[in-house]
Amino acid sequence: MAIDSTREIRRAALARLRASEAVTLIVENSIFGQTPPKEPPFPFTLWGAIALTPLRASCLDGAEGVVAVHGFAKNREEGGSVVEDAEDHASRLGSAIAASLDGYVADIAGGTAAFRWTGSQLLVDSADPGAFHTVQNFRIRCMTSQTV
Numbered sequence: 001m002a003i004d005s006t007r008e009i010r011r012a013a014l015a016r017l018r019a020s021e022a023v024t025l026i027v028e029n030s031i032f033g034q035t036p037p038k039e040p041p042f043p044f045t046l047w048g049a050i051a052l053t054p055l056r057a058s059c060l061d062g063a064e065g066v067v068a069v070h071g072f073a074k075n076r077e078e079g080g081s082v083v084e085d086a087e088d089h090a091s092r093l094g095s096a097i098a099a100s101l102d103g104y105v106a107d108i109a110g111g112t113a114a115f116r117w118t119g120s121q122l123l124v125d126s127a128d129p130g131a132f133h134t135v136q137n138f139r140i141r142c143m144t145s146q147t148v
Contacts, residue, residue, distance in 0.1 A: 003061045005142045006050055009113045012106035014047060017069070020100035026093045027071075042131065043073035043093055055141070062111065062142040066118075069097050071134040072125060086132045087122065094120050094134030101138055111144035 010033065017023050017031050023045070024031075030044035052065035073089035075082045084092075102117035116139045125131035 003063075003110065003144045004052070005063060005108050005111075005113060005144060006052060008108035009050060009052075009065075009067075009106070009140060009142065010047055012108060012113060013067075013069070013101060013104075013115070016104055016106065017045060017097065017100055020096065022096035023093070023100050026073075026089075026096055040072075043071065043089060045093070045097060046070040046072075048135075050140070052140070052142070060143060060145070062144050063140075064142070065140050067138050067140060069101065069136045069138065071097055071136070072131055073134075074128070074131045086130060090132035090134045091122055094122065094136050097134070097136045101136075108142065108144070111142060113140055113142045115140055 014031060027043045027045055030041050033047045036046055048068035048070055050065055050067040052063040055062040055064050071090055071093035073093050074086045076084040076089050098117045101115045104115045106113045118137045118139050121135045123133045125133040
């Protein structure tokens with residue numbers, strides 16, 4: 001029997017990011033699923049589209065997949081002066097996202113979901129040339145019982 005853990009994985013990962021002091025020091029509570037508010041406050045994070053494929057064995061009905069977690073940042077200013085440029089700000093956010101989820105094993109319905117960081121990319125944000133976009137990629141492996 002197929003067990004799609006997409007919802008549980010997303011909820012666990014977003015909860016982990018929201019509980020991460022390193023992430024929330026940068027973005028406060030601006031941690032969103034795939035649909036951000038119309039004009040999200042910078043800096044912020046977005047959960048990407050997850051892709052899962054079945055992983056089956058005796059008494060196991062799991063999945064393996066990938067997801068990208070996105071971070072967006074602009075220049076950080078204090079007192080009207082730039083204290084951190086957008087590229088460094090996004091880079092620091094990306095590092096915090098990677099550290100928060102890499103090695104995380106989430107309890108989900110009927111089992112666990114393990115996250116492994118697989119790399120990143122830092123880009124100029126195409127929607128806002130004054131912003132940078134970090135993409136943190138993760139492999140996810142779910143192990144769930146067939147009895148769920």
